[in-house]
Amino acid sequence: MDELTREFLIESQEGLDRMERCLTDLEERPQDAGLIGDIFRSVHTIKGTTGFLGFKRLEKLAHAGENLLGLLRENKLTANREIITGLLKLLDGLRSILKTIEAEDAEGEGDDSVLIGCLEELQQPAQTEVKQPAHAHAGASTQGAPPPPAAAKSMPAPASAQPPDEPVLTAQASAQPVETKPATAPVAEAESDPAKQRAQGSAAESTLRVDVTLLNRMMNLVGELVLTRNQVLQATSADPNMTMLSRRLDMVTADLRESVMKARMQPVSNIFSKMPRIVRDLSQALGRRVRLQVEGQDTELDKSLLEAIKDPLTHAVRNSLDHGIEPPEVRQAAGKNPEGILKLRAAQEGSHVIIEVYDDGAGINVEKVRQKAIERGLITPDRAAHLAERELLQLIFLPGFSTAAAVTNVSGRGVGMDVVRTNVEKIGGKVEIDSRAGKGTTLRLRIPLTLAIIPALIVRSVDQSFALPQGALSELVHIPPEQAAAAIEWIENAPLYRLRGKLLPLVFLDRLLMPDVEHKMTTERDNFIAVLDPDGRRFGLVVDGLADPEEIVVKPLSAVLKDIGLFSGATVLGNADLALILDPGSIAMKAGVAMREEEVARAAEEETDAEAAKSLEYLLVEAGGRQAAVPLSEVLRIEQLPLSRIEYIGYRPVLNFEGQLLPVEDSGGVLAAVEGNPQAQIIVVVCREGNRHVGIAVSHVLDVAAGGDLFEAGTALHTSGVTLLKNRVTGVVDLGGVAPLPASEQAQAAWSQTTETVS
């Protein structure tokens, strides 16, 4: 294949990708001239270039599409659903021909007459208007013929330098009957077109395609350069003449290293952007109404990993549409919005990138899963009876599992989830599923950052440097030797530290890494506690020293060392030292073996906590010198504002909050305390109570803490209960006790309206 054709293929693919995006957008904004213009240009460029390269079949198809788009552009037609579907078909048609060209260097023998006919039919309303239905066809067949003399004459020099423009002129001249429009109009348009194209061209010129293997090689070479630089720096440190030079070398190397690293990263939007089309097509085919929400598009992932998760992600989205989101009638009957929500979210979490596919559909019916698994012989009835809900959910990842009653052409061939898991695990990732019947399903892909750059804190232990990914790190505590004896407490041989009143299990990194060696006592050295929170297992990792945070490149470890189970990789530090990357999750697991008693107790506690935690997390506030708790689940927001914002209806303080009146509860006397100083800042915690919102005036917001299940009979008028928060009996603010505003009915109506918009 010659260079020109290859370039054409790449360029066309990009054009079609752009067209795809525009088409899905066009459905929402059918009047957007900019979108139509973009689509037109994509098709037009293909048509122009194919004429040049002699791909007749492609040219004919593109031409038919261009005619239709031309009418759209001139507002003779409005983009309705049929037209967009037609254009998407055109897109697929063009793509398949491009694929054939790529594979065989020829456009193949396919017949596009049905598609072309369809595109022509879509032009009908406009065509009948101008009463020349056959003309467009004639235009297509006389493609190769020289342009009409009139057009040729009016065509200025730049147009002839742009051969692709000639055919469009013919097409338009022939599609536009002479009697209805002056011939100058299309010419003027043709003239403005190259200018636009040039502007686009310059954007394209600022990027360059680079082979990934070349990038890999560059990355390795830069690593070498960094090493050499360090040696040069050491060797020349004594020579004053070399200082300037070596400092420059240092800087340039650092910059170069960073740039090459960045070159490999791509935003996940590269794959997310394919989803709107898939969602559109599928929801139409399946009769669903779906709104796609995308979050965290800028999250970057190494190019090769991005490629690897493309298919699993598509599978997951298909599954959500097919098995997750119900048809609109069913949703309505279940009291849900007939339009389902499909959410794609990407975020970096520690040494992983998390990609979530969430739908608010029917969820996975665990009983059905159980039955199906037994039916398919994937599990014995005996075992199935003993499996917990979470474990049952995992069964859907088994090969040959599918709960869809009917095999649709979308999914349900029993390969979907199996493939998702295999592909993700192939790149060292993990798939988790979480589903609640009637509420929805979340599929979580955890993609490792191998090759990716992660921020890490360099810590010292056993006379070595280790890299600790910052994602799992929540805080650092320094305990100097003289305080160690008092600060670190022991239950048998399990070391603990009181972190804000809560016991934090400690893991000594040196003891973990070298269990057979005597280590310095905590009182003989500085102790740095890195408080880690991987997978909800909170613990403190004690190290001897801290160095600077660094952006590190994760290098894979050989399987022999990976089996140790504490290190997720290795990296080369700025000073050319190697450092092992600690895996906080594995450390927690490994250390759990040594401190089993504590772990079991903690696990049991966590289990009961986990269930209660959702409703029993409290916002700890201080009002009028007393601490009080507000159920966190009811807190909407915390507002700091000057006292002057508080107004009064009679004796009741109210807050005009975003145009709505909010009754403010002030049993703590916070407002009274600062009365007379309108500039004083007060804090109002805005809470949800039933279908209204209320505000609680507080002097400070202290913390968020989990309270025990300690509700007792009310002890004060405004207390519906008490709870043990941070070892203090704390009153829980009774939101229901806040009296409604005097203008009750109106206010209620207003509030319920707000509630709706908020929820």
Next chain:
Amino acid sequence: MSTTASALSATVALRRNDKASTAATLVEMCTVHLGSQVFGVPITHILEIVGSARPQPVPLAPVFVGGLVHYRGDVLTTVSLRQLLDMPTKEGRQDLLVLESAGGIFGLLVDSVGEVLTVSSTDYESNPSILDERRRALFAGAYKLKDSLLVMLDPEQLDPMRLSAARAA
């Protein structure tokens, strides 16, 4: 394990004997020193020889692992030949051979790298049966030199993956 290993060295021996029967082939070997002992590594498996490497120790790693080294942008696991042959560890600089095996590349730490010898396949003899099992797995026979024996190391057998599998077995 031992049976497969000896079978393997036997096939190596057979192959070499086959060659010997047709014509004496010349093979180039790199000699490495370990204390007073000299070993040979076929140069076809050597990617690079790095002088005085300072491997980074890996806590909790199997004993034969000599640590990690940075090699051309990659992190290589090294095998300490001393540890492998139960010799006392040596302080100070060690030379590193970067070897290529079917499983990938890895490093081999030795006291020092000597010279490249050209040996004839006619001088080859397979491992003697009195050798202990572990060494029989690591060695691939010997070449009879004028005044000494050049014990061959089999890079495939030295691959850390294979070593750890052998230990597990």
